[in-house]
Each structure stands twice: as structure tokens, then as C-alpha cells.
Amino acid sequence: MKKIGAWFRDQNAYFLVGLAMTGLAVMLGILSFFWTPYGTTAMSAAERFHGPSLRHIFGTDNFGRDIFSRVMQGIGTTVIVSSLIVLISAGAGILIGAITGYFGGLLDEVIMRVTDAINSFPSILLALVVISILGRGKQNVIFSLGIVFTPSYVRIVRSEFIRLRDADYIMRARLMGVKKLRILFVHILPNIFSVFWVSVTIGFNNAILAESGMSYLGIGVQHPEASLGNMLSDAQGYLGRAPWYALSSGLTIVWIVLGFALLSEGIRRKQEGRK
Amino acid sequence: MKYLVKKIITLIMTLFLVSVLAFLAFQIIPGDVVTSILGTEATPEREEALRKELGLDLPPVVRYFSWAGNVLKGDFGNSYRFSKNMNQMMPVAELIGDKLPVTLLLAAISMVLIAVIAIPLGVFWARSKNRFLDAVLSMGTQTAMAVPSFFLGVLVTYLFGILLKWFSPGGYVSYKEDFWGCISYLLFPAISVAIPKIAMTARFLRNSMLTENGADYVRTAYSKGASERRVAYFHVLRNAMMPVVTFLGMIIAEIVAGSIVVEQVFGLPGIGKLLISSISTRDFPVVEILILYITFVVIFVYFLVDVLYRVIDPRISNK
Numbered sequence: 001m002k003k004i005g006a007w008f009r010d011q012n013a014y015f016l017v018g019l020a021m022t023g024l025a026v027m028l029g030i031l032s033f034f035w036t037p038y039g040t041t042a043m044s045a046a047e048r049f050h051g052p053s054l055r056h057i058f059g060t061d062n063f064g065r066d067i068f069s070r071v072m073q074g075i076g077t078t079v080i081v082s083s084l085i086v087l088i089s090a091g092a093g094i095l096i097g098a099i100t101g102y103f104g105g106l107l108d109e110v111i112m113r114v115t116d117a118i119n120s121f122p123s124i125l126l127a128l129v130v131i132s133i134l135g136r137g138k139q140n141v142i143f144s145l146g147i148v149f150t151p152s153y154v155r156i157v158r159s160e161f162i163r164l165r166d167a168d169y170i171m172r173a174r175l176m177g178v179k180k181l182r183i184l185f186v187h188i189l190p191n192i193f194s195v196f197w198v199s200v201t202i203g204f205n206n207a208i209l210a211e212s213g214m215s216y217l218g219i220g221v222q223h224p225e226a227s228l229g230n231m232l233s234d235a236q237g238y239l240g241r242a243p244w245y246a247l248s249s250g251l252t253i254v255w256i257v258l259g260f261a262l263l264s265e266g267i268r269r270k271q272e273g274r275k
Numbered sequence: 276m277k278y279l280v281k282k283i284i285t286l287i288m289t290l291f292l293v294s295v296l297a298f299l300a301f302q303i304i305p306g307d308v309v310t311s312i313l314g315t316e317a318t319p320e321r322e323e324a325l326r327k328e329l330g331l332d333l334p335p336v337v338r339y340f341s342w343a344g345n346v347l348k349g350d351f352g353n354s355y356r357f358s359k360n361m362n363q364m365m366p367v368a369e370l371i372g373d374k375l376p377v378t379l380l381l382a383a384i385s386m387v388l389i390a391v392i393a394i395p396l397g398v399f400w401a402r403s404k405n406r407f408l409d410a411v412l413s414m415g416t417q418t419a420m421a422v423p424s425f426f427l428g429v430l431v432t433y434l435f436g437i438l439l440k441w442f443s444p445g446g447y448v449s450y451k452e453d454f455w456g457c458i459s460y461l462l463f464p465a466i467s468v469a470i471p472k473i474a475m476t477a478r479f480l481r482n483s484m485l486t487e488n489g490a491d492y493v494r495t496a497y498s499k500g501a502s503e504r505r506v507a508y509f510h511v512l513r514n515a516m517m518p519v520v521t522f523l524g525m526i527i528a529e530i531v532a533g534s535i536v537v538e539q540v541f542g543l544p545g546i547g548k549l550l551i552s553s554i555s556t557r558d559f560p561v562v563e564i565l566i567l568y569i570t571f572v573v574i575f576v577y578f579l580v581d582v583l584y585r586v587i588d589p590r591i592s593n594k
Contacts, residue, residue: 120525121573122532125566132554132562133300209423213536216425217551229425236429236540239444240437250426258421265417 015266021259088146093153101161397480
């Protein structure tokens with residue numbers, strides 16, 4: 001028993017388990033673009049509501065479609081959508097955080113007030129505001145969540161730039177007449193990535209939760225495209241008849257989110273160990 | 276006192292700013308309200324008349340103040356989608372009025388669940404010396420935090436509704452008809468909202484208590500002969516609760532947002548369900564008021580937490 005406890009305390013275990021969980025999911029998602037065991041829209045009246053079996057490991061849904069194939073496609077959609085969200089928000093976060101952190105001044109003050117305000121609100125609420133203005137759909141979810149998550153990155157990047165802007169090697173670079181843009185993105189930026197990775201993994205987590213929530217509500221990814229959120233929403237109607245439908249889509253979300261949570265915890269502990 | 280006045284002024288300024296933003300956001304929406312009410316085949320004269328009637332011909336600043344003035348008076352405008360009957364528009368206030376208590380009840384029950392379960396759990400966890408139990412709690416809370424509230428709602432429906440038949444899914448009874456029946460139905464969505472927050476709060480409290488354990492006053496308390504139990508409950512918990520209060524404030528904001536989704540799962544006629552359906556049908560007057568309302572709640576809760584914090588911990592106000 002003690003061994004299990006000690007094993008969980010081991011910093012690398014978090015990282016490895018998280019990596020294995022997210023790695024498996026991402027690979028299945030990418031694979032779904034090329035191959036799925038069955039067609040994701042292939043219906044079969046004879047095979048409605050079959051429970052999990054060797055033929056259909058997650059069973060079949062109300063149209064006789066293979067749930068595992070659709071879960072794979074759903075992961076694919078989620079991976080693409082959340083990657084784009086992280087890309088937009090992290091990219092914008094780096095840009096804004098770098099400039100406000102390095103130069104400071106009034107602009108910094110104003111932007112910090114705005115990011116504080118946005119940060120304090122539940123993300124799904126803000127995303128709903130943007131969606132209600134832009135209309136629903138996949139692109140708008142990506143865009144709105146991209147905006148909503150930007151402030152969390154601004155905060156991290158800004159504090160790192162403030163920490164490094166007066167470091168000796170930056171002073172030196174400045175004395176040597178290196179251009180400001182080069183100092184920002186060539187001299188400082190590479191040094192913040194160790195801290196940045198933790199927020200990227202957490203960012204994936206938030207993006208996946210928010211995207212699947214919005215798809216569940218019917219304002220995210222639209223039918224017939226499968227996403228884990230809209231599958232769960234369909235599955236809820238057949239909860240009594242085919243509980244495996246809801247479980248397979250829901251547990252997949254939990255799997256990915258837990259994987260990213262462990263991954264970020266692992267990275268964080270590794271860095272703490274290094275310091 | 277001076278602090279309170281300053282805080283209240285900031286509160287009012289923030290509320291004003293938020294209302295301006297909410298108003299502006301719904302001004303830049305693509306598409307014309309008049310066209311969406313009358314359709315594309317209306318004559319220009321009719322369009323002009325309706326525009327006048329709705330006050331859309333006035334400049335934005337004038338419209339903002341007349342809108343804000345009406346909101347303050349409790350007149351929230353009319354829904355585009357719903358109407359009372361053929362000739363009468365449906366006021367947003369009436370639409371929201373009977374949905375608000377549902378959401379507030381849900382939030383209140385969830386909050387009670389979180390406070391009642393998370394605080395003892397966190398204390399118990401911090402005091403436990405059993406490494407196996409520690410690993411189980413650590414893994415359990417980590418997993419609970421990874422379950423999205425809507426999936427938790429589906430699981431709760433399946434377990435308690437379909438397998439155990441403790442409640443009938445979708446069979447919500449209005450609080451007007453049967454108050455206790457309504458509460459017992461709301462208990463299940465509240466469980467779905469509360470579980471991830473319980474995990475978060477317990478973890479947070481535990482870490483906070485473990486940090487406090489190293490403090491000087493703890494050593495002093497022990498050396499004066501206080502029992503481990505007494506130190507934990509009377510000395511450490513009081514101090515460890517400080518950051519938790521702020522945390523719970525943030526949780527309230529998340530509960531309000533989280534219940535938007537959970538209401539959908541359990542078919543509760545609350546403001547979350549109304550908000551989602553209004554977004555889908557582009558019923559902007561309703562969306563505008565709901566967003567404004569939820570934002571106000573969030574800001575107000577933060578304000579209360581800030582003030583409460585100074586009441587609990589007088590050391591801060593002396594600085």
C-alpha cells in the first residue's frame with residue numbers, strides 16, 4: 001500500500017500517465033481523419049442500440065452507427081478545435097504580454113485592468129456573449145474561446161517579461177544596440193517557454209471543457225459532424241436504452257481532460273524539482 | 276468606512292461600465308432588428324414607423340440612457356420571440372421573473388452542499404497521516420475536477436434517475452406548486468454542479484492548512500499543550516479559511532455560469548435554459564438583460580467577498 005502512495009508522489013508518474021492518456025487520445029483523433037473502423041455516418045437499421053461487443057467496442061447508437069468510430073471523429077474535432085483555440089489565445093497572449101510586460105507604462109496599466117476583469121469571469125459566460133453576437137457554429141466557438149482565454153496567457157507572459165527585462169543579459173543586448181523586436185522575441189521569448197508549457201496544457205483543458213460544453217448546448221459544433229459534446233447531448237435521450245452511448249462519449253472527455261491535467265501537474269512538479 | 280465608500284464607488288463605476296459594454300455589444304450585431312420583426316417584404320414607411328416606435332432613430336448615447344433608465348426602473352423591454360397574445364408583447368421582466376428563483380435555488384443548494392462537504396473533507400484530508408488515503412483523495416479529487424458538469428449531470432440522471440429511480444428525470448415540479456418536491460428535484464442538479472467544486476475547494480483548503488501548519492503560532496499552540504485536534508480546528512482552520520473565502524466567492528460566480536449548462540441537462544426552466552434558447556433564436560433583448568444580470572451578480576459577489584474578507588481578518592484593514 002505504501003508503494004502505491006509513494007508512486008503517486010513521484011513527480012514523473014504524473015507526467016508519464018498524462019502523456020500516455022493524451023497521446024493515445026490525440027493519436028486516435030488524428031487517425032480518424034484517415035481511417036475509422038466503420039463509416040461515421042454509415043447507418044444500419046438492423047444494428048440499432050447494440051451494446052458494446054467485439055464488433056462494436058463502444059456499441060452502436062440510435063441510427064446503428066458505430067459509436068467508437070464517431071468517438072474517434074469527435075476526438076479529432078475536439079483536438080483540432082482546441083488546438084486552434086490554444087494557438088489563437090497563446091499567440092495573442094504572447095504578443096500582448098510581451099509588449100505590455102517589456103514596455104510597461106499606461107498601456108500596460110489599462111490592459112492589465114481589462115485582463116483582470118475578463119479573468120474573473122467564468123469563461124463559458126463570456127464565450128456565450130461572443131457567440132450571441134456572432135452566431136453559433138464551429139468557427140465562432142474557436143474565435144470566441146480564443147478571445148476569452150487570451151488574458152490568462154497575457155498574465156503569465158507579462159510577468160515573465162517583467163522578470164527578465166532587467167536581467168543582465170538583456171541589459172547587455174540593449175547596450176550592444178540590438179533592436180527591440182529582436183530582444184523581445186529572440187532574447188526573452190525562448191526563456192519563458194518552460195513556464196509557458198504549464199499554462200498551455202491547462203489551456204487545452206479549459207478549451208476542451210468549454211468546447212464540449214458549448215457543443216453539448218447545441219451552439220458549438222453542428223450536426224452531422226460528430227463532437228464529443230453533441231454526441232453526449234444526443235445520447236442523453238437514450239440514457240435508459242443505451243447507457244453505453246452517453247458513457248463512451250462522456251468518459252472520453254474525462255479521459256482527455258484528466259490526461260491534460262496530469263500532464264500539466266507533471267510539468268509543474270518537474271520544474272519545481274529543478275529549482 | 277472610507278474603505279467601504281471607496282469600494283461602493285468602484286462597484287457603481289464597474290456596473291456602469293459593464294452596462295455600457297453590454298449595450299454596445301448588442302449594437303454591433305449584424306442584421307437589422309426591424310427587418311427581423313417585419314420580414315424583408317415590409318414597405319419602407321412601415322419600417323420607418325417601427326423604427327420610430329422602437330426608438331431606433333435616436334443617437335446611441337440617447338438610446339443608452341433611455342435603455343439604462345428603463346432598466347433601473349425595472350422595465351427591461353420586450354422579447355422579440357415571445358408574445359403574451361396577438362397584440363401584446365412579452366415584457367422581458369415577466370419572462371425572467373418566474374425563471375430566476377429556479378436558478379437562485381439551484382445555486383443556493385449547490386453552495387450549501389459545497390460548504391457542508393468540502394470544508395470538513397479538506398480538514399480531514401489535511402489531518403490524515405495515512406498515505407494511502409491521501410493518494411486516494413488526491414486521485415479522486417483530480418478525477419472529479421476533470422468531469423464536466425454536464426456529463427456529471429448525465430451520470431447523476433442515469434444513476435439516481437434511471438437505475439435507482441430516486442427522481443424522475445425531466446419531471447421538474449414548480450416551486451409554486453410543491454416547494455419541497457421542487458427542492459428534492461433540484462438536489463440532483465445541485466449535486467452535479469457541486470461535485471467538481473467540492474473537489475477543488477477541499478484541495479484548496481487542504482493545501483492552505485498544510486501551509487499554515489508550518490507557521491510559528493502553530494508551534495506555540497502545541498508547546499502550550501493544545502491537542503492536535505484543537506490546533507487544527509481552533510488555530511489552523513481559522514487562518515487557513517482566509518484564502519478559501521475568496522475562493523468560494525469565485526466558486527459562486529462559476530456556479531452561476533455552471534448552472535447554465537446543468538439546467539439544460541435536467542430540463543430546469545431557469546435563466547440558463549432561457550439564455551441558451553434566446554441565443555439560438557437571436558432574441559437579443561432577453562440575452563442582453565440576462566448577460567447584464569449574471570454579470571451584475573458576479574461583480575456584486577466579488578464586492579461582498581472583498582468586504583467580508585476585511586470583516587473576518589481585521590489585520591488587513593489596519594494596514
